[in-house]
Amino acid sequence: MDDEMWEAVRDCDPSYDGKFYYAVKTTKIFCRPSCKSKVPKRANVEYFKTRQAAEAAGYRPCKRCRPDLPAYDPGRELAEAGKAAFDRYFSDQEELDSKLKELGASKKRLSLLFKQYYEMPAKEYLVQVRLAAAKQALQAGASVLDAAGAAGYENMSTFYAHFRRQTGLPPAKYRQTGSSPATLQATW
Numbered sequence: 001m002d003d004e005m006w007e008a009v010r011d012c013d014p015s016y017d018g019k020f021y022y023a024v025k026t027t028k029i030f031c032r033p034s035c036k037s038k039v040p041k042r043a044n045v046e047y048f049k050t051r052q053a054a055e056a057a058g059y060r061p062c063k064r065c066r067p068d069l070p071a072y073d074p075g076r077e078l079a080e081a082g083k084a085a086f087d088r089y090f091s092d093q094e095e096l097d098s099k100l101k102e103l104g105a106s107k108k109r110l111s112l113l114f115k116q117y118y119e120m121p122a123k124e125y126l127v128q129v130r131l132a133a134a135k136q137a138l139q140a141g142a143s144v145l146d147a148a149g150a151a152g153y154e155n156m157s158t159f160y161a162h163f164r165r166q167t168g169l170p171p172a173k174y175r176q177t178g179s180s181p182a183t184l185q186a187t188w
Contacts, residue, residue: 005047008033009040021048021067023059030054035065078103079117082110083125090129091152127162134163138175147171 008016014034023030024040030048031037048054051067061068081103089096100110107122114122130151137147145156148171153159163171 002047005033006042006045009045012036021051021054022046023048023054023057028059029062030059030067031062032065032067035062035067037062037064075113076117078105078110079113082114082122083118086122086126086129090126090133091150093152093154096152128166131162131166134159134171135167135174138171141175144171144175147175 005016005020005022007013008020009022009031012034014032016033019033021030021032023046025044025046026040030051046057048057051061054067055061082100082105085096085099085103089099100107103110105113111122114120114125118125130153134147134151134153137150138144142150148156148159151159153162160170163169163174167174169177
């Protein structure tokens with residue numbers, strides 16, 4: 001079992017999180033097996049079944065992997081905060097940029113996290129949110145220009161391209177029918 005736990009620590013294997021904790025004798029710190037900190041010397045490692053046992057032995061929790069918290073996933077928290085910003089500020093690009101900047105992550109980092117947790121790039125999600133708002137506005141009778149503006153589009157050609165790619169129809173035709181091409185064929 002010692003060899004298996006060592007391999008989990010060495011490989012930063014998240015599947016072992018919660019099954020055991022490891023502590024480093026020289027630093028007096030304990031971690032989750034998935035911790036991305038520097039791999040310690042094997043001779044300096046001690047294993048514990050619970051975090052309470054590691055604390056009772058005089059070890060303190062790692063500040064990187066936070067084994068003292070039941071669930072610690074800063075990447076997920078950042079992706080969720082980005083998603084919330086897209087959902088709330090999709091129609092105001094300036095405000096959206098400001099809120100995303102407040103998160104403290106680069107656009108690239110946020111996009112990678114978004115893809116990891118939501119299985120799509122952040123830009124694609126933003127397009128979906130904006131187009132959902134545009135469809136709703138068009139179905140309520142708004143003009144194409146008003147629907148594009150309400151959805152946060154500043155460029156009409158981009159709006160038309162995104163709209164046609166997602167629905168298969170130009171916005172004006174969608175407004176007239178309120179549906180996709182499949183529904184149009186069924187009504188003819």
